[in-house]
Amino acid sequence: MTDKELETAAGNGLINRRHLLGLGLAGMGAAVANSALAADASMRLEIPAWSKTPGPGVSDYGGRSSYAGQFQRMSGAPNPTYPGGGASRSPLQHLQGTITPNGLHFERHHAGVPDIDPSQHKLVINGLVRQPLVFSYEDLLKYPMVSKIYFLECSGNSGALWGANGADAPDGTAQSIHGLVSCAEWTGIPLSTLLDESGVEPEARWIAAVGADAASMGRSIPLDRAMDDVLVALYQNGEPVRPEQGYPMRLLVPGCEGNISVKWLTQVKLTREPSHFRDETSKYTDTQPDRLSRQFTFPMGTKSLITTPSGQMTLNRPGLYQITGIAWSGRGSIRRVEVSADGGQTWADALLDDQHSHKALARFRIPWRWSGGSAILQSRATDSQGNIQPTRTGLINEVGLLGRYHFHGIQSWGVNSAGEVRNVFA
Amino acid sequence: MSLPNKLIAILVTLAVSQTGFVLVSQAQSVGLGTPISESQLTDFDQIAGPDGSGLPAGSGTALQGQAVFETQCAVCHALGGEGSSAATVLVGGDMHSEGTPLRTVGSYWPYASTLFDYIRRAMPATAPKSLSDVEVYQVTAYVLYLNGIIDQYKLLNSDSLTEIDMPNKDGFIDFSQTQ
Numbered sequence: 001m002t003d004k005e006l007e008t009a010a011g012n013g014l015i016n017r018r019h020l021l022g023l024g025l026a027g028m029g030a031a032v033a034n035s036a037l038a039a040d041a042s043m044r045l046e047i048p049a050w051s052k053t054p055g056p057g058v059s060d061y062g063g064r065s066s067y068a069g070q071f072q073r074m075s076g077a078p079n080p081t082y083p084g085g086g087a088s089r090s091p092l093q094h095l096q097g098t099i100t101p102n103g104l105h106f107e108r109h110h111a112g113v114p115d116i117d118p119s120q121h122k123l124v125i126n127g128l129v130r131q132p133l134v135f136s137y138e139d140l141l142k143y144p145m146v147s148k149i150y151f152l153e154c155s156g157n158s159g160a161l162w163g164a165n166g167a168d169a170p171d172g173t174a175q176s177i178h179g180l181v182s183c184a185e186w187t188g189i190p191l192s193t194l195l196d197e198s199g200v201e202p203e204a205r206w207i208a209a210v211g212a213d214a215a216s217m218g219r220s221i222p223l224d225r226a227m228d229d230v231l232v233a234l235y236q237n238g239e240p241v242r243p244e245q246g247y248p249m250r251l252l253v254p255g256c257e258g259n260i261s262v263k264w265l266t267q268v269k270l271t272r273e274p275s276h277f278r279d280e281t282s283k284y285t286d287t288q289p290d291r292l293s294r295q296f297t298f299p300m301g302t303k304s305l306i307t308t309p310s311g312q313m314t315l316n317r318p319g320l321y322q323i324t325g326i327a328w329s330g331r332g333s334i335r336r337v338e339v340s341a342d343g344g345q346t347w348a349d350a351l352l353d354d355q356h357s358h359k360a361l362a363r364f365r366i367p368w369r370w371s372g373g374s375a376i377l378q379s380r381a382t383d384s385q386g387n388i389q390p391t392r393t394g395l396i397n398e399v400g401l402l403g404r405y406h407f408h409g410i411q412s413w414g415v416n417s418a419g420e421v422r423n424v425f426a
Numbered sequence: 427m428s429l430p431n432k433l434i435a436i437l438v439t440l441a442v443s444q445t446g447f448v449l450v451s452q453a454q455s456v457g458l459g460t461p462i463s464e465s466q467l468t469d470f471d472q473i474a475g476p477d478g479s480g481l482p483a484g485s486g487t488a489l490q491g492q493a494v495f496e497t498q499c500a501v502c503h504a505l506g507g508e509g510s511s512a513a514t515v516l517v518g519g520d521m522h523s524e525g526t527p528l529r530t531v532g533s534y535w536p537y538a539s540t541l542f543d544y545i546r547r548a549m550p551a552t553a554p555k556s557l558s559d560v561e562v563y564q565v566t567a568y569v570l571y572l573n574g575i576i577d578q579y580k581l582l583n584s585d586s587l588t589e590i591d592m593p594n595k596d597g598f599i600d601f602s603q604t605q
Contacts, residue, residue, distance in 0.1 A: 079513075081502040081510060081511065081513070081514055081551065082513065082551060083551055083552055085551075110548070111548065111551065111554065122470075124462070124467060124470065124471070125459070126462075126464060126467055126471060131461050132461070132462050132463065132464060132467065133459030133460060133461060133462065134459060134460050134462045135458065135459045135460075136460075139458040139459065139460075140458075142456065142458060143456050143458070144456070193455075193456070194459070196455065197455045197456070197457060197459055198459070208473050210473065214548070214554045214555075215547065215548040215554060216472065216547035216548060216554070216555075217548075218473065218543075218547075222602045222603070225602075267470070267471065267473075269471065269473055271475065271479075272477075273475065273476070273477065274600075274602075275473050275474075275475045275543070276475065276476050276536065276537050276539065276540050277540065277543065277544070278540055278543070278544035278548070281534075281535055281536055281537065281540050281598070282529070282531075282534060282535055282540070282544075285598065287521075287527070287529070291521045291522055291527070291597065292597055292598070292599055293534075293597055293598050293599070294598075294599050294601045295598045295599060295600055295601060295602075296600055296601050296602035297601045298601075298602065401526070402526060402527070
């Protein structure tokens with residue numbers, strides 16, 4: 001198959017996703033050879049040094065190859081008026097697949113990470129219940145558990161893209177702009193199991209979930225949602241939940257803004273009305289152009305972004321590239337991701353690894369031939385409810401600029417003739 | 427849970443304890459939670475809601491709160507509550523001002539209970555839960571006074587706190603069922 005036989009799928013070099021599969025994959029390799037690389041007669045392959053000497057043996061805890069890059073979470077400077085508070089962001093452009101390694105899962109703390117001795121930790125269920133109960137960590141480990149893959153996203157993620165007063169798009173990477181999203185396999189106990197054991201009174205309508213951190217961070221959640229798919233998570237990707245993710249236990253509310261998945265969970269109180277905590281009144285509320293503010297805006301919007309190529313990368317030479325990225329929806333699974341290389345004028349369907357990733361990240365890919373000219377790369381997700389990711393302008397026209405949470409508009413990466421990739425507003 | 431059910435659950439637990447796992451039918455509960463009474467939780471449960479639930483005994487005025495505020499809070503929030511950053515400003519703002527409104531306790535927060543609840547459990551940021559309940563009432567009163575919502579003699583307690591009308595109390599829409 002020659003380069004010319006690759007089927008174009010949309011403008012400015014997008015190629016049909018089928019070339020990533022089966023015959024098409026071989027065809028793509030041939031195309032690369034034809035278009036980008038010439039034979040090198042001086043090349044001679046030899047047995048490398050590491051194949052001639054035994055390496056170190058087993059280890060107690062594995063780490064990344066020293067050659068695999070030094071990428072890590074990105075955090076801001078400590079704030080003396082906010083001890084322990086802040087966020088760190090996942091290095092999305094360095095990751096593949098959909099599972100975030102535990103040490104790279106994004107963080108958001110309101111008073112730092114408490115050092116909890118699980119033998120002293122309690123989970124209390126009280127309020128409008130027939131029998132208040134207290135559970136120890138050891139008690140909970142004996143309960144039947146389920147394992148589910150779910151994304152978590154801070155509702156402040158991608159907030160830089162709201163922009164300010166006509167300012168240019170801020171320079172940044174996939175990590176610095178969008179790194180407050182991660183995805184893990186969470187293992188735990190359905191919260192409904194524990195609530196049922198306490199016996200929810202008929203007049204209860206909400207729960208108040210409180211963490212054991214120094215801020216006693218609390219959030220209110222409607223009882224119908226709390227009884228649905230919410231977990232008390234004890235394990236994260238197979239190991240006990242990491243301290244910065246809520247050890248020894250956290251709430252996990254699938255699809256919803258990360259803040260309500262209360263970490264270091266220590267109390268669930270059944271109430272008639274929401275408790276109107278500081279983090280659901282002063283913060284995590286969305287002021288509209290009419291100056292009314294939406295409260296309890298839980299599901300995260302249908303969203304995607306291209307992680308390669310992405311901000312601050314450089315394309316070295318014209319030729320074939322694999323565009324890849326992640327997509328997710330708080331209201332279901334990702335049914336479709338389209339990619340544009342011409343700023344949204346034409347679109348091509350990307351290949352999805354999994355169309356059944358309910359409230360989890362989905363990975364998409366599509367081949368692209370960069371001509372060496374300018375391009376604007378975008379992705380657009382559609383979820384199983386038919387929700388379509390809006391453009392940035394469309395989102396702003398809909399909700400205005402007074403709220404600063406829940407940005408889920410289309411990300412635009414501009415590519416210039418030097419191959420430099422930058423965040424742009426398009 | 428009734429006592430007989432609890433006993434059944436314990437027997438089930440013992441029967442499979444070597445696996446560390448409890449097998450139950452869907453109709454049964456595992457039942458490993460320990461019953462506790464609300465009176466045993468009065469120190470533990472510090473949630474204070476707009477209906478006054480969870481507000482403790484005690485009272486305080488802004489006049490009394492000024493000294494506590496200036497000692498415990500002003501290092502970040504400044505003497506007049508004007509703050510040292512956008513995140514620490516406590517006073518001013520108007521939701522109907524031109525441009526982006528300054529959202530503070532006075533201009534934005536819908537309930538005074540939230541102020542008490544947050545100060546009691548999360549402030550001061552360097553030593554949360556170090557204030558007495560009376561000091562929390564006093565500081566709550568002082569922050570409301572700095573915002574011109576109450577006068578410096580208004581006595582805040584579990585009754586009067588719930589009666590305070592915050593300027594933006596009608597400024598929120600419950601979106602919890604709009605999904």
